[in-house]
Amino acid sequence: MFSFEGFLRIDRALRAMYRLAYLNLLWSLVTLSGLVVVGIGPASYALARYLDGWVRHGETPPPTKAFFQYVGERPLRSMSVGWVLLGAGAVIVTNVFLAPNWYFQFFNVVALCALGVVAAYVFPLMSAIGLESHGRLFAAALLVGLGSLHWTILAATASAVLLYALWQVAPLLAGVFGFGVPALAFALVTKSVLRELTPEAVAAASPAVVSPLIRRFSRPATSSLTTQATTKGLAR
Secondary structure, rough: OOHHHHHHHHHHHHHHHHHHHHHHHHHHHHHHOOOOOHHHHHHHHHHHHHHHHHHHOOOOOOHHHHHHHHHOOOOHHHHHHHHHHHHHHHHHHHHHHHHHOOHHHHHHHHHHHHHHHHHHHHHHHHHHHHOOHHHHHHHHHHHHHHHHHHHHEEEEEEEEHHHHHHHHHHHHHHHHHHHHHHHHHHHHHHHHHHHHHHHHHHHHHHHHHHOOOHHHHHOOOOOOOOOOOOOOHHOO
8 A cells, every 4th residue: 555655756746747748838839939930949948947946946936927937037048049059950950961972961960969969958057057158058068968978868868768658658648748858857967967066177177168157057046936945856
């Protein structure tokens, strides 16, 4: 028989699943309402911002109010980051299919993989650190992704396997959780990286590129929204 603590753990797990599915729905609505080009940046930043507070600080404010507050928090900055990723992706994918020779095609495949690493971490780092320069933000995302390559591969593989399993069981479930699954996976990796990040390690790695991380890698656990602090679950 289940104990009371067992039922509480099941309840927390179900609440986390419902919250993730609802966040994915909000992300989809904002992305589509902005015709992808305008909406994907603010939507991805808002999702990463919410997950950062949830995973690192145990903050679980009302999802709808918090998400739309985060959408309007840094709209131009997040849109420009989204435009850079979309533009670079369009150019690289075009070059992959229209490359005149195999080594140029191989170079673009490598560039596409690097862009995927940057895209996985740029919004989590943007929400957690707040670097102002686009160059430093993208460099920090690439540095974190390649510096924790084993976690990057594990997060990407686990997300792909889980979404594939959901698609096999019920295709609708894959759509319900969709982008939220990899976003949560890389939020967990970012949490682990930032926990182990020290000023000495950052300075030794690349002081010219990511020196602002020394002072700004830990966002204070404060919010203007009413939060429900949790001591268990994802924040542990």
